[in-house]
Amino acid sequence: MIDFRTIRSRITAQDAAKFYGAEFDRRGWALCPFHGDSHPSISFKNGRFRCWSCGASGDALDYTARLFDLDSVQAAHKLDADFGLGLSSGCNNSAEAQQKEDHRKAIAAAHQRFETWREQAMNKLNEIFRIAHTALKRLPEPLSERECLALRYQARAEYLSGVLEDGTPEEQAQLYRERKEMEKWTEQILKGS
Known part of the structure; x- marks a missing residue:
């Protein structure tokens, strides 16, 4: 079973947004991928996101689930795989996972x-x-x-x-x-x- 708390502590919504292609303006805002946004309306703070136009909000799991039309468990596995956390295989202490985490930090x-x-x-x-x-x-x-x-x-x-x-x-x-x-x-x- 995948640990949602560990994913939330290691990956912010902004990390997920950057990884999945969001581009940020000088304020750190991005176009919202959840509606037809023409001006940056999604902000990031304290590991979470919020769209000030459509109201979408949440953490990295919510962002990923909504972006790829996944449930929470699928989103957790996707983040785990894409960020190389090594949580799904039960080897979160593996040398490779630790090396990736150190690199990310x-x-x-x-x-x-x-x-x-x-x-x-x-x-x-x-x-x-x-x-x-x-x-x-x-x-x-x-x-x-x-x-x-x-x-x-x-x-x-x-x-x-x-x-x-x-x-x-x-x-x-x-x-x-x-x-x-x-x-x-x-x-x-x-x-x-």
């Missing part, structure tokens, strides 16, 4: 690190916009070195902010890999040196 942790960095980077870029905007209002008064740097990097900050907000995953990943250069000049401006 590593990916989730890497994604969380990126999202934390992304949010911090957006805050820094917004502060640089504020400094540059304030400096422009003060002209023709003399500007501080910090304000001059903010004005100098304003266009670059605007471009990078656009990539972080609306760029493709590949563009955002590339920016994350090259983040040291951006962090150097943003810190220089924000520390005022």
Whole structure:
């Protein structure tokens, strides 16, 4: 017999939606696959989903069951097989299942690190916009070195902010890999040196 609690604890509704092809906007919302959705109306929070148009809601099991027209047991077996949990065969402690779970956790942790960095980077870029905007209002008064740097990097900050907000995953990943250069000049401006 398959353990529903274990599946719910290991797979969120958002995990299932991503795995089965949902694409998310910058807010983390997706088109609802349960009705003719033209604007993202399904949100994800605390491992669950909710469509604000058709009212569909639930966890990963509910999402999968509804998406593939399955009962709960069939949905549990599908999630178990698709995510490689190894629960159906009674070998949830197997080395392969543990390796897949460790891999899934590593990916989730890497994604969380990126999202934390992304949010911090957006805050820094917004502060640089504020400094540059304030400096422009003060002209023709003399500007501080910090304000001059903010004005100098304003266009670059605007471009990078656009990539972080609306760029493709590949563009955002590339920016994350090259983040040291951006962090150097943003810190220089924000520390005022």
